Amino acid sequence: MKQHVLLLSGLLASAVTFAQSKPSVSIRAGVTSASIIGNASESLNNIVDYSNGIFQTKSKTGFHAGASVNIPVGGNISVEPGLFYDQKGYTLKGSYDFKGIASILSPSAKADLNQHYISLPVVVKGNFNGFEVFAGPQVSYLAKSDLHVTAGALGFNAYNDRFNTADQFNKVDVGIIGGVGYQFANGFNIRAAYDRGLTKVDANRNMDAYNQAFKVGVGFRF
DSSP states (O other): OHHHHHHHHHHHHHHHHHOOSOOEEEEEEEEEEEEEEEHHHHHHHHHHHTTTTSEEEEOEEEEEEEEEEEEEEETTEEEEEEEEEEEEEEEEEEEOOOSGGGGGTOOEEEEEEEEEEEEEEEEEEEEETTEEEEEEEEEEEEEEEEEEEEEEETTEEEEEEEEEOGGGBOSEEEEEEEEEEEEOTTSEEEEEEEEEEOSOSBTTSOSOEEEEEEEEEEEEEO
């Protein structure tokens, strides 16, 4: 963890040292589509397949928001450290369709893994007449994690409970983030990014499973 923090600090210090014009601040928020990938998630999908399509694994829709500082370092290139709140996780849901009069039962179940990260990305960005391309490392801290399980029939929940799963997951997720965007002259900007964790998500790091997320957001630069 110390090495990753030192890396991000070094990039930021270098950007400040070589900055040639005044930095600017951006605030940003948007939608996240997150999932967990790797052999562990593939095994989960294989188990789900044995249920004859009753259950399906799905990406989880969440939210991200935060702020970043754009530090020009020369020409069209800048370094942009940021601080963001990221919702990630995974969803497993499904229902069984009975035939005939029993079809009104439609029993269903759903499990949502809700994870809340504080992320510190440091990206190198190129701006070409408003069109932006960026990429860089990111360190995320898992602030909260829970599993929300519901099950029921006839539109009513017979089971509804939430479990704290924070101790089952790695607190630190080191990864990379990259994407494209467009900066308008009035300060408004749009951005699409791909966020890929490189650290195994389970606390013991025994499972080959990693976070990934697709993000779309809007922001404003001051």
